[in-house]
Amino acid sequence: MGVPVRRFDAVIVGGGGAGLRAALQLSEAGLKTAVLSKVFPTRSHTVAAQGGISASLGNVQEDHWQWHMYDTVKGSDWLGDQDAIEFMCRTAPDAVVELEHFGMPFDRLENGKIYQRPFGGHTQHNGKTPVQRACAAADRTGHAMLHTLYQRNVRANTQFFVEWMALDLIRDADGDVVGVTALEMETGDIYILHAKAVLFATGGAGRIYAASTNAFINTGDGLGMCVRAGLPLEDMEFWQFHPTGVAGAGVLITEGVRGEGGILLNANGERFMERYAPNLKDLAPRDFVSRSMELEVLEGRGCGPHKDHVLLKLDHLGPDIINQRLPGIREIAIKFAGVDPIKEPIPVIPTCHYMMGGIPTNYRGEVVAPQGDNPEARVNGFYAAGECACASVHGANRLGTNSLLDLVVFGKSAGDSMIKYIRDEMPTWKDLPADAADRSLARVARLDGQTNGEEVADVRAAMQRTVQSRAGVFRNGANLKLGVDEIAQVAERARLLQIKDKSKVFNTARVEALEVENLIEVAVATLVAAEARKESRGAHAHDDYPTRDDENWMKHSLYFGSDRSLRYKPVHTKPLSVDYIPPKERTF
Amino acid sequence: MKKMRFSIYRYNPETDAKPYMQDYEVEIGPKDIKLLDVLTKLKAMDDTVSFRRSCREGICGSDGMNINGKNGLACLTDVATLAEPVTLRPLPGLPVVRDLIVDMTQFFKQYHSIKPYVVNNTPAPERERLQSPEDRKELDGLYECILCACCSTSCPSFWWNPDKFVGPAGLLAAYRFIADTRDEITSERLDNLEDPYRLFRCHTIMNCVDVCPKHLNPTRAIGKIKDLMVKRAV
Numbered sequence: 001m002g003v004p005v006r007r008f009d010a011v012i013v014g015g016g017g018a019g020l021r022a023a024l025q026l027s028e029a030g031l032k033t034a035v036l037s038k039v040f041p042t043r044s045h046t047v048a049a050q051g052g053i054s055a056s057l058g059n060v061q062e063d064h065w066q067w068h069m070y071d072t073v074k075g076s077d078w079l080g081d082q083d084a085i086e087f088m089c090r091t092a093p094d095a096v097v098e099l100e101h102f103g104m105p106f107d108r109l110e111n112g113k114i115y116q117r118p119f120g121g122h123t124q125h126n127g128k129t130p131v132q133r134a135c136a137a138a139d140r141t142g143h144a145m146l147h148t149l150y151q152r153n154v155r156a157n158t159q160f161f162v163e164w165m166a167l168d169l170i171r172d173a174d175g176d177v178v179g180v181t182a183l184e185m186e187t188g189d190i191y192i193l194h195a196k197a198v199l200f201a202t203g204g205a206g207r208i209y210a211a212s213t214n215a216f217i218n219t220g221d222g223l224g225m226c227v228r229a230g231l232p233l234e235d236m237e238f239w240q241f242h243p244t245g246v247a248g249a250g251v252l253i254t255e256g257v258r259g260e261g262g263i264l265l266n267a268n269g270e271r272f273m274e275r276y277a278p279n280l281k282d283l284a285p286r287d288f289v290s291r292s293m294e295l296e297v298l299e300g301r302g303c304g305p306h307k308d309h310v311l312l313k314l315d316h317l318g319p320d321i322i323n324q325r326l327p328g329i330r331e332i333a334i335k336f337a338g339v340d341p342i343k344e345p346i347p348v349i350p351t352c353h354y355m356m357g358g359i360p361t362n363y364r365g366e367v368v369a370p371q372g373d374n375p376e377a378r379v380n381g382f383y384a385a386g387e388c389a390c391a392s393v394h395g396a397n398r399l400g401t402n403s404l405l406d407l408v409v410f411g412k413s414a415g416d417s418m419i420k421y422i423r424d425e426m427p428t429w430k431d432l433p434a435d436a437a438d439r440s441l442a443r444v445a446r447l448d449g450q451t452n453g454e455e456v457a458d459v460r461a462a463m464q465r466t467v468q469s470r471a472g473v474f475r476n477g478a479n480l481k482l483g484v485d486e487i488a489q490v491a492e493r494a495r496l497l498q499i500k501d502k503s504k505v506f507n508t509a510r511v512e513a514l515e516v517e518n519l520i521e522v523a524v525a526t527l528v529a530a531e532a533r534k535e536s537r538g539a540h541a542h543d544d545y546p547t548r549d550d551e552n553w554m555k556h557s558l559y560f561g562s563d564r565s566l567r568y569k570p571v572h573t574k575p576l577s578v579d580y581i582p583p584k585e586r587t588f
Numbered sequence: 589m590k591k592m593r594f595s596i597y598r599y600n601p602e603t604d605a606k607p608y609m610q611d612y613e614v615e616i617g618p619k620d621i622k623l624l625d626v627l628t629k630l631k632a633m634d635d636t637v638s639f640r641r642s643c644r645e646g647i648c649g650s651d652g653m654n655i656n657g658k659n660g661l662a663c664l665t666d667v668a669t670l671a672e673p674v675t676l677r678p679l680p681g682l683p684v685v686r687d688l689i690v691d692m693t694q695f696f697k698q699y700h701s702i703k704p705y706v707v708n709n710t711p712a713p714e715r716e717r718l719q720s721p722e723d724r725k726e727l728d729g730l731y732e733c734i735l736c737a738c739c740s741t742s743c744p745s746f747w748w749n750p751d752k753f754v755g756p757a758g759l760l761a762a763y764r765f766i767a768d769t770r771d772e773i774t775s776e777r778l779d780n781l782e783d784p785y786r787l788f789r790c791h792t793i794m795n796c797v798d799v800c801p802k803h804l805n806p807t808r809a810i811g812k813i814k815d816l817m818v819k820r821a822v
Binding site: 047097100114148216248328501 | 634644664692715716719771
C-alpha cells in the first residue's frame with residue numbers, strides 16, 4: 001500500500017508525565033527515540049494534576065516508605081500487587097528528589113526543604129495518624145512537573161512528533177510488538193513507525209463517563225489499540241470517583257483543599273465525614289469519601305435546590321493560606337462554580353477521575369499477558385506506564401498523589417527495561433508484517449466511505465449516558481446487566497460512525513471518531529468486568545454484594561475484547577523485600 | 589432557548605483559495621456557559637469547524653484564539669459576556685493551518701531558544717537542593733505559564749519579528765530561570781538575550797499583560813531582565 005515507514009529504536013506513544021520520563025531515560029541513553037503525542041506535550045493531562053506527589057521524605061513529620069506502602073496496599077483494598085507497590089513507595093523519595101534536581105518548582109518549608117501537605121489516606125504507623133507526605137507546588141503540581149519534564153527533554157534533544165495520533169499496534173506472527181501506525185494530524189498522512197520497543201503512555205479514558213474531571217483527549221487510545229491487537233485489559237471495573245468535582249462542571253478541586261484543612265458539609269451544615277471515618281474524617285481515601293457523599297445525597301441531606309451536591313468549605317483557612325497554597329482552586333471556583341472560596345463554600349459532587357485498571361504490566365513496565373499456564377508472560381517489545389498501565393499499584397482504589405508518583409517511577413523503570421531489551425535482545429529490527437498498516441487504513445477508509453451512519457457526537461453521548469448511569473459510585477446487579485446490553489448496542493452503532501469532514505488537513509472530526517472507537521472498547525470492558533465482579537472492593541461498590549470477598553475475588557480481572565470474555569489472575573502477595581501485608585477490614 | 593450569532597474564520601487549505609468568515613447561529617442552553625461549550629456544540633452541528641482544545645479548565649493552553657478582537661482561552665471565556673456576533677479568529681501573527689488552528693512552530697522555537705531548563709553543574713546532593721520560601725517566591729508569577737501563546741500573538745513586536753524577537757512568553761520563561769536560585773548560568777542567559785531584537789524589541793506596549801489568561805505579567809519580567817543587563821553593564 002506504500003505507507004511510508006520510519007524507523008526508531010524506541011517509540012513512545014504519549015507525551016504526558018510517564019511518556020516524558022521514559023523519553024528522558026531513552027534519549028539520555030543515546031537511543032533513537034520518537035515521542036508521539038496527540039497534543040503538544042505540555043497540554044497532556046498530567047498538567048491538570050493539582051495536589052501533590054507522594055514520597056516519604058519526612059520533611060515535616062517522621063515518615064517511612066513502609067508506611068507509604070501500607071497506606072497504598074490498604075488504599076487499594078488489597079487488590080494492588082505488593083511487589084509493584086513496594087517498588088513504587090521505596091523509589092518515591094529518589095524520584096521526587098530527582099524532579100527537584102531537574103528544576104521542578106516545589107513549594108518550600110522554612111528550612112528550604114520541599115513542602116509536604118496532608119492528603120487522603122496518608123498516615124504514620126500503618127493507619128494511626130495523618131502524615132504530611134504530598135510534595136506540592138501550590139495546587140499546580142502536575143503543571144510544574146509536566147513542564148519540568150518537557151524542559152528536561154528539550155535539554156536532552158528528545159525527538160517529538162507533535163500532534164501525531166497513534167492508530168494501531170503492530171504485532172508480528174510471534175505476537176511481538178514491532179511498531180505502531182500513526183496519523184500525522186496536520187497532513188492527514190498515515191505512517192508506520194517501526195521500532196525495536198514500543199511504550200504506551202497514553203493516559204486515561206475518563207471520557208467514557210458523562211461527568212469527568214478528565215480532558216477531552218483522555219480517550220483510552222492505548223487501551224483501544226491493545227484490544228484491537230488481541231491483548232487483554234486488567235481490572236477495568238475499577239474507576240475512581242474523585243469526591244470533589246465542581247457540581248455541574250466536573251472540573252477538579254484537589255484533595256489538597258481538605259489536606260490544608262477544608263471540610264465537607266451536608267445540607268444541615270454537618271461535617272458528615274466525622275460519622276463515616278472518625279479517625280481520618282475528610283481525609284479518608286477517595287472511594288470512601290465519595291460513597292459517604294453519595295449516601296448523604298441519597299438520604300436527602302444534599303445541598304442546593306435539587307439537593308444534589310454537598311459543600312466544600314475552606315473560608316476558615318483564611319485568604320493567606322488560600323492565596324498561597326490554593327490559588328488555582330480559588331480561580332477554578334470563581335470561574336466554574338461562581339463562588340469565591342474565601343467567602344463561600346464550593347458545591348461539589350463525586351466525579352469520574354481516574355482509571356485504576358489498564359494494560360497489564362509488571363513493575364518493570366513490561367506488558368504481560370496470559371500464555372499457556374503463565375498468566376503473565378512478557379509481550380516482547382511492548383511496555384506501558386502511567387494511567388494507561390495496570391502494574392498494579394492502585395488496585396481497587398488509588399490514593400491521592402500516587403498517580404504523579406506512578407508516572408515518574410514507572411516511566412523511568414519502563415525506560416530502563418526498554419534500554420536493556422534493545423541492547424541485550426534486539427541487535428536489529430524484527431521484520432514488519434506485510435499487513436502492518438492494513439487495519440488502520442481500513443478504519444480510516446471506512447470512516448471516509450461511510451454514509452447513512454451514526455453521528456460521532458450522538459454515539460459518544462449514548463456511551464457516556466450508559467456508563468454514567470450503570471457504572472457509577474454505587475452499582476447493582478440488575479443495573480450492570482442492563483449496562484452490558486446497552487453498551488453492546490452502542491458499540492454496534494459505533495461500527496457505523498460517520499463524519500462529514502473528509503478532508504486531510506487537521507481533520508479533528510476524524511480524530512474524534514477514531515477516539516470514540518477507542519472509548520467504546522474501554523466502556524465495554526468496564527461494564528463487562530463490573531457486571532462479573534460479585535463483591536464490593538475499593539471503587540467497585542456493589543449493592544447486592546456489599547462486602548469484600550477475599551476468598552473468591554482477591555484476583556485481577558483480564559478482559560479480552562475479541563469475545564468480550566474475562567479471565568482472572570492472582571494478586572501478587574509477595575513484596576520484593578518486606579513482609580506481606582495481609583488483608584484487614586478497611587476502616588478509617 | 590436563546591440563540592447567539594457567531595462569525596468564525598474559516599480556512600481549509602485543501603479547498604479554500606483564501607480564508608473567509610462563516611456565520612453560525614447556535615442555541616445557548618443552560619449548560620453552555622463557556623465559549624468552549626458552545627464551540628463543542630457547534631462542532632456537533634458542523635464537524636468541519638476546527639479548533640484545538642483539551643483540559644477545558646485553563647491549564648493545558650490549547651484553545652487560545654482571538655475572541656471579539658482579543659486573545660483568550662475559549663474554555664475560560666463566559667459566552668454571556670460576549671457581544672454579538674461573536675467573532676472568532678485564529679491567534680494573530682502565526683501561519684494558519686486550518687480555521688482556528690495556527691502553526692505554533694515559531695512560538696515554540698523562541699521558547700526553546702532561551703534554554704528553558706534549570707542548569708546547575710554543581711554535583712547534586714543526595715537530597716533536594718535547598719531553597720528558601722522567599723527565593724521560591726521569586727518564581728511565582730513566572731512558572732505558571734501554560735504556553736497558550738495568547739501573549740506573544742498579541743504583541744506587535746512579535747508580529748513583525750517572530751523569528752528574531754523572543755516574545756513575551758519566551759522572555760517570561762527566560763526570567764523564570766534567571767530568577768531560580770538553583771540555576772547557575774544567569775550571565776550566559778543574559779548574553780543570550782543581549783541583542784537588538786531578542787529582548788529589546790519589547791516596547792512595553794503591554795498587550796501581553798492585558799490578555800494573559802493566567803494573570804501573569806511578562807512586561808514586568810522583561811523589565812527585570814533589562815535591569816539586570818543595566819546592572820552588569822555598570
